[in-house]
Amino acid sequence: MVPEESVASVENRMQSASLALEELLVTAQKQHCLTVGIYESAKLLNADPDSVVLCVLAADDEEDVALQIHFTLLQSFCCDSGINILRVSGVQRLLQLLGGVDANRNQEESGDPHCMLVTNLQVDHYRLQEVGTYCQESRRLHQWVPELILQER
Numbered sequence: 001m002v003p004e005e006s007v008a009s010v011e012n013r014m015q016s017a018s019l020a021l022e023e024l025l026v027t028a029q030k031q032h033c034l035t036v037g038i039y040e041s042a043k044l045l046n047a048d049p050d051s052v053v054l055c056v057l058a059a060d061d062e063e064d065v066a067l068q069i070h071f072t073l074l075q076s077f078c079c080d081s082g083i084n085i086l087r088v089s090g091v092q093r094l095l096q097l098l099g100g101v102d103a104n105r106n107q108e109e110s111g112d113p114h115c116m117l118v119t120n121l122q123v124d125h126y127r128l129q130e131v132g133t134y135c136q137e138s139r140r141l142h143q144w145v146p147e148l149i150l151q152e153r
Contacts, residue, residue, distance in 0.1 A: 017134035018148045021086065022097055024118065024127040025056070029098055033119045036098065037112040038070050044117055049081045053128060054118040058088040067114060074115060075145060084135040090150030
């Protein structure tokens with residue numbers, strides 16, 4: 001336990017990081033710097049891992065064994081490559097952010113939201129830095145794969 005660090009302080013850091021992540025993902029999508037989908041992400045990591053700056057793994061169901069196996073492999077590759085990783089719950093919120101909860105689009109068109117890679121952004125490095133700092137602080141506190149909860153709005 002971290003001395004003098006209140007529960008409110010931890011919650012504020014998590015909420016701030018969650019908001020930064022949401023803004024970062026929307027910006028990355030607009031700049032075409034977001035790869036969505038487990039297989040698409042694996043292909044990019046294989047072809048050009050140096051271009052990836054953040055890996056977001058999203059799941060609300062921890063009991064999906066196949067998904068957890070994919071996550072383990074992606075996490076291992078990202079750790080070996082020095083890529084920040086975030087585990088996120090709130091798949092519905094991710095779909096909302098990325099436009100996947102549109103009545104005119106289906107799951108295939110919006111992509112598989114369980115894995116997303118952010119590649120080099122042209123702008124908005126502040127949010128990337130904020131998310132990266134959260135990941136570093138979490139690792140320093142021995143949480144090797146930080147977790148965030150995205151709240152539906």
